[in-house]
Amino acid sequence: xxxxxxxxxxxxxxxxxxxxxxxxxxxxxxxxxxxxxxxxxxxxxxxxxxxxxxxxxxxxxxxxxxxxxxxxxxxxxxxxxxxxxxxxxxxxxxxxxxxxxxxxxxxxxxxxxxxxxxxxxxxxxxxxxxxxxxxxxxxxxxxxxxxxxxxxxxxxxxxxxxxxxxxxxxxxxxxxxxxxxx
Amino acid sequence: xxxxxxxxxxxxxxxxxxxxxxxxxxxxxxxxxxxxxxxxxxxxxxxxxxxxxxxxxxxxxxxxxxxxxxxxxxxxxxxxxxxxxxxxxxxxxxxxxxxxxxxxxxxxxxxxxxxxxxxxxxxxxxxxxxxxxxxxxxxxxxxxxxxxxxxxxxxxxxxxxxxxxxxxxxxxxxxxxxxxxx
DNA sequence: CAGGATCTATCTAACGATTGGTAGGTAATT
DNA sequence: AATTACCTACCAATCGTTAGATAGATCCTG
Numbered sequence: 001x002x003x004x005x006x007x008x009x010x011x012x013x014x015x016x017x018x019x020x021x022x023x024x025x026x027x028x029x030x031x032x033x034x035x036x037x038x039x040x041x042x043x044x045x046x047x048x049x050x051x052x053x054x055x056x057x058x059x060x061x062x063x064x065x066x067x068x069x070x071x072x073x074x075x076x077x078x079x080x081x082x083x084x085x086x087x088x089x090x091x092x093x094x095x096x097x098x099x100x101x102x103x104x105x106x107x108x109x110x111x112x113x114x115x116x117x118x119x120x121x122x123x124x125x126x127x128x129x130x131x132x133x134x135x136x137x138x139x140x141x142x143x144x145x146x147x148x149x150x151x152x153x154x155x156x157x158x159x160x161x162x163x164x165x166x167x168x169x170x171x172x173x174x175x176x177x178x179x180x181x182x
Numbered sequence: 183x184x185x186x187x188x189x190x191x192x193x194x195x196x197x198x199x200x201x202x203x204x205x206x207x208x209x210x211x212x213x214x215x216x217x218x219x220x221x222x223x224x225x226x227x228x229x230x231x232x233x234x235x236x237x238x239x240x241x242x243x244x245x246x247x248x249x250x251x252x253x254x255x256x257x258x259x260x261x262x263x264x265x266x267x268x269x270x271x272x273x274x275x276x277x278x279x280x281x282x283x284x285x286x287x288x289x290x291x292x293x294x295x296x297x298x299x300x301x302x303x304x305x306x307x308x309x310x311x312x313x314x315x316x317x318x319x320x321x322x323x324x325x326x327x328x329x330x331x332x333x334x335x336x337x338x339x340x341x342x343x344x345x346x347x348x349x350x351x352x353x354x355x356x357x358x359x360x361x362x363x364x
Numbered sequence: 365c366a367g368g369a370t371c372t373a374t375c376t377a378a379c380g381a382t383t384g385g386t387a388g389g390t391a392a393t394t
Numbered sequence: 395a396a397t398t399a400c401c402t403a404c405c406a407a408t409c410g411t412t413a414g415a416t417a418g419a420t421c422c423t424g
Binding site: 028029030040041044048049050 | 384387
């Protein structure tokens with residue numbers, strides 16, 4: 001039996017799903033409350049303001065995403081396997097869950113986000129750059145720190161763009177066509 | 183003397199600027215009206231509904247963007263110069279204008295957009311794939327139609343992602359670090 | 365050519381719905 | 395007694411949208 005998660009967790013799950021489809025304005029306290037089975041005012045008990053909820057969403061997403069990637073220093077996994085794992089994480093979100101990367105979407109809207117939310121989107125990318133940089137530093141071939149960072153940035157940009165493209169064209173194969181180049 | 187553009191044009195300009203910062207929910211009839219110097223109801227005279235305005239925004243953006251790229255068959259410009267021109271179009275939007283690609287942002291939100299708006303975002307990408315496919319078909323080296331299309335998709339995805347990353351990290355140099363790999 | 369009709373572009377004033385948020389109460393648990 | 399987790403009942407602001415009026419330009423007709 002899967003025991004019911006507490007309300008705060010349910011709120012985060014529902015809000016994340018909505019945010020990953022419509023962005024920061026894609027979820028509202030009332031819509032979340034309705035789906036969780038409480039009243040909108042009760043959502044404010046758990047998350048006092050929308051920007052607090054949005055920031056919590058970003059933080060939680062980043063933590064979960066990185067935890068799912070595992071240790072980039074793990075000597076038992078090759079750097080190329082780690083890169084495939086990274087690509088697979090994006091692919092699963094798109095193909096299996098039919099969802100956009102939360103921070104990719106927030107990143108696109110970053111200019112009009114409350115500061116704490118924008119900061120979480122930024123944090124997601126910084127952590128991702130760090131993870132991939134470890135992987136690329138391990139990969140065969142000489143690379144300066146700048147080259148390592150550039151390689152990481154290129155992979156992230158390509159994957160975020162691939163999700164947007166595949167969703168806009170309503171064709172998941174577009175994602176594979178793009179990532180075959182990585 | 184630059185003569186004042188008509189109101190419909192002014193509305194489109196203001197709405198586009200707002201949409202490129204905050205997405206489809208980033209512009210409102212009232213905000214547009216205030217900036218243009220008319221009342222919100224008068225905006226409805228020019229664009230009867232928000233989805234019509236959103237679609238007009240996308241169509242106009244696509245036309246202007248493609249016109250700015252020029253003819254991809256132009257024998258006087260090398261394919262590599264055309265690719266640089268394509269990258270430069272995105273770079274200018276980001277660095278000089280401080281704006282996101284309209285259709286990149288709409289594409290990220292595509293799941294919650296009115297159908298006609300989503301269709302325009304899709305149309306933008308289809309046209310871009312077409313333009314780049316002509317360029318890559320001209321480039322030296324043997325490439326199957328599938329490989330040509332994949333190369334086009336990879337470039338577009340990388341550029342859209344590069345804009346998101348550069349804006350999230352608040353560092354335009356990130357764009358250059360990403361595109362140096364193209 | 366005068367004058368009525370129509371068209372264009374705007375206005376005021378409102379509509380119902382939705383938004384994030386608050387105050388204050390309540391029942392159960394600690 | 396205090397805390398937790400909810401509730402009802404609001405609030406002001408904003409949303410897209412509509413109805414109906416108006417002033418000025420343009421057009422058609424007698």
